[in-house]
Amino acid sequence: MTQLVIISIYLMLLLCLGVFSSKLFRGTSKDYMLASHSIGPFMLLMSLFGTTMTAFALVGSTGESFKEGAGVYGLLASSSGIIHSLCFFVLGVKLWDLGRKHGYTTQIQYFRDRLESDRIGILLFPILVGLVIPYLLIGVMASGTVINSITEGAFETAFAEYDYGVPPWLASLVICIVVLVYVFFGGMRGTAMANTAQTMVFMVLGLITFVIISHKLGGLEQATQNVVDKNPTKMMRTVDPQDQENYDTAYAKWKTVAFYNYSKRIKGLKLTAEQLKAGMDAFPVAGPAGYLKKTRGPAVFAAKNGLIDLSYEEKNKALLLQDDRITEGQAAGTIEDLPIDKELSHESFEEWHRRGGADAIGLELFEAQVGHPNDAMPGKPELKKWTRKKAKGVYRATSWAPDAPRPMDPWKFLTYFFVPLSVGMFPHLFQHWLTAKSADSFKLAVVAHPIFIMIVWVPCVLLGVWMTSADIIPAHFPPNAVLPAAVKALTTPFVAGLLSAGILAAIMSSLDSQFLCVGTMFTTDIVTHYRKKSEFTDKQLIVIARTFIVAIVALTYFFSLFEPRRVFTLGVWCFSGFSSLFPLILASLYWKKLTKAGAYAAILAAGGSWLYLFAESNWAANPHYTFLGVMPVATMVAATTVAMIVVSLVTKPPSEETLQKFFK
Amino acid sequence: MIYPMICSRIALLNPTSIQSFRNRHAIMNKNGKFIVIGLVILLIILHHDVWNWDKKEPVMGFMPVALLWQALISVGAGITWYIATKIAWPVFDDDDAVVVTESVTDAGSEVSEGGE
Numbered sequence: 001m002t003q004l005v006i007i008s009i010y011l012m013l014l015l016c017l018g019v020f021s022s023k024l025f026r027g028t029s030k031d032y033m034l035a036s037h038s039i040g041p042f043m044l045l046m047s048l049f050g051t052t053m054t055a056f057a058l059v060g061s062t063g064e065s066f067k068e069g070a071g072v073y074g075l076l077a078s079s080s081g082i083i084h085s086l087c088f089f090v091l092g093v094k095l096w097d098l099g100r101k102h103g104y105t106t107q108i109q110y111f112r113d114r115l116e117s118d119r120i121g122i123l124l125f126p127i128l129v130g131l132v133i134p135y136l137l138i139g140v141m142a143s144g145t146v147i148n149s150i151t152e153g154a155f156e157t158a159f160a161e162y163d164y165g166v167p168p169w170l171a172s173l174v175i176c177i178v179v180l181v182y183v184f185f186g187g188m189r190g191t192a193m194a195n196t197a198q199t200m201v202f203m204v205l206g207l208i209t210f211v212i213i214s215h216k217l218g219g220l221e222q223a224t225q226n227v228v229d230k231n232p233t234k235m236m237r238t239v240d241p242q243d244q245e246n247y248d249t250a251y252a253k254w255k256t257v258a259f260y261n262y263s264k265r266i267k268g269l270k271l272t273a274e275q276l277k278a279g280m281d282a283f284p285v286a287g288p289a290g291y292l293k294k295t296r297g298p299a300v301f302a303a304k305n306g307l308i309d310l311s312y313e314e315k316n317k318a319l320l321l322q323d324d325r326i327t328e329g330q331a332a333g334t335i336e337d338l339p340i341d342k343e344l345s346h347e348s349f350e351e352w353h354r355r356g357g358a359d360a361i362g363l364e365l366f367e368a369q370v371g372h373p374n375d376a377m378p379g380k381p382e383l384k385k386w387t388r389k390k391a392k393g394v395y396r397a398t399s400w401a402p403d404a405p406r407p408m409d410p411w412k413f414l415t416y417f418f419v420p421l422s423v424g425m426f427p428h429l430f431q432h433w434l435t436a437k438s439a440d441s442f443k444l445a446v447v448a449h450p451i452f453i454m455i456v457w458v459p460c461v462l463l464g465v466w467m468t469s470a471d472i473i474p475a476h477f478p479p480n481a482v483l484p485a486a487v488k489a490l491t492t493p494f495v496a497g498l499l500s501a502g503i504l505a506a507i508m509s510s511l512d513s514q515f516l517c518v519g520t521m522f523t524t525d526i527v528t529h530y531r532k533k534s535e536f537t538d539k540q541l542i543v544i545a546r547t548f549i550v551a552i553v554a555l556t557y558f559f560s561l562f563e564p565r566r567v568f569t570l571g572v573w574c575f576s577g578f579s580s581l582f583p584l585i586l587a588s589l590y591w592k593k594l595t596k597a598g599a600y601a602a603i604l605a606a607g608g609s610w611l612y613l614f615a616e617s618n619w620a621a622n623p624h625y626t627f628l629g630v631m632p633v634a635t636m637v638a639a640t641t642v643a644m645i646v647v648s649l650v651t652k653p654p655s656e657e658t659l660q661k662f663f664k
Numbered sequence: 665m666i667y668p669m670i671c672s673r674i675a676l677l678n679p680t681s682i683q684s685f686r687n688r689h690a691i692m693n694k695n696g697k698f699i700v701i702g703l704v705i706l707l708i709i710l711h712h713d714v715w716n717w718d719k720k721e722p723v724m725g726f727m728p729v730a731l732l733w734q735a736l737i738s739v740g741a742g743i744t745w746y747i748a749t750k751i752a753w754p755v756f757d758d759d760d761a762v763v764v765t766e767s768v769t770d771a772g773s774e775v776s777e778g779g780e
Contacts, residue, residue: 073731078711094754228722235720235722235729450741450745465728
């Protein structure tokens, strides 16, 4: 309950900040959308940094390093330090200058003018808004996960199906409403102020929590030593031989269980009571609620005594069934494309997608253990009842195949460099750039951004790596919940509440800019562009912007209710879409020969390649998807660049007047 | 006291001194850009630290090499961008105010050297 109270107080404070910033509001749409170009260096730094660091930076980085190891920092954080500032420097300052001279508020206004094409706005608007939605989704989804995880057991009887905590759908809804309120009250000024305050909150609280957690794990050195001893692969980017050996052993044992279960469930193998008892007695490890002894003991007994006899086809079905990739009904029938002359490798059977919600069976298996997390287990007062999440987690950790240690592919690592280019095309950053008071206001942001990234990411990545070996979080744990679970397990309720507020601060400091930006784009690029601006009062324009924002937030919220993806994976896909448009904005500023037709070709190539590759990755369900051995974003950027250059070179160049306007 | 004020007024109306500042700045800016581009390329090369791929022993007892090296790349990026703001920062029209101030200072120095 303490955590819930702290989070509630924090949200109330934010609402007060929104109300306060509304006192400074000048009542014009320019002030609402661009804070009347009045933002100085410090607030510009904090709002740019707060906007780019979202759930992706805290929740995503911790979860991803838990899965993939310390190399995650190099994948995105250090490259972002180079590329983000490069974008601020090469694009931001120049666009700020053009925006100030020609009165732009949005990217589309600029592109319409630069490319001498009105219709380019019609093509770009749905693409940009469409790409902002998954970005919003990351924040909305993560806020629900964080609040739910951290408030488990806060209620006595309510929300039992959500472990007596705030349901994710309700938490996400509250966060959306709070952000909407302060964006509506304060506009861009309120957003910049809230971003500044929230960025300071999440940086300071993050560091405090990191110190507390490292202390709880026995100090920095001990926490890392645990990883070196138990999961050395997480310390590097190749696979440690010891880890490979451990995995090979665990996988072989898991296959025995899979073959036994298939024989029992599909082929009707039945051990006698004596055989079952002998198997269980011989198995040394009881596991949670004695589950391992019950399931693995008989399997080992059956294998040792030659009671399992399966063909390759049956073995392959057994692997898929045990890993919840097919149902029992499918296992009893014929499966297309299933090899019948060789056994599937772990890597190849992962191509069959796991059934959504398959781990719910854990709730049935451990029905006796599940309850209110503050209640004692009957007959064992020293143990607490399990949450529903834990029951599912135990099922996943004991039933699904062990995670194979995975090296980081150097080509994939190299081509991750294209992902941070997305910053150049984020519509909300474009709007933030235009709020700057002067070109010099950018200097602090350009210099401090990489250092701030380091301050936020290094503790998160270390924490994720440490959690692999701290015996707190089991295998197959949802990556999005690693950070809140670690905080809850290793800190006091008070600190957990504070850090949750910090995580929410990071999430909300991005959501607010994005909310404001989609509203601005709609009023500027659609409403006042196609109807005379004089037909609307400033007040009406603000109402229209707010209505559109609510519609987009409602749509995002609706999507967030479905099966969640890994925050990191979804983020990378969203950023890849924006990155694929980077060549267009770069060329528009520095290449005189860019033509209208070239720009259309670039946008179509970017949209087409993104959609094709996103579908190929099963809509982000496959977090390890690569195309031709490299990150899909590399292909997208290449396709966009080639289409843009080739078409521009063979079509009519822009008018002299336009060239004078943009390249004098 | 009055003379520098007059000089500053003249400088405001003197496009030659503004142009001279711009020319000097343009030369510095051009060289600066090459230095910054070089530093960024160096950072990108150093970022791809394949030589650290299989190092598992922590540095300082707790820091994975894969993390420390990349954190240093972040520090390097901060330094590079600091240099960029000093030697390759673009000049815009509203920077004329800065140009004028510097021109006034230049004019003042010349007058002082002349024994006025």
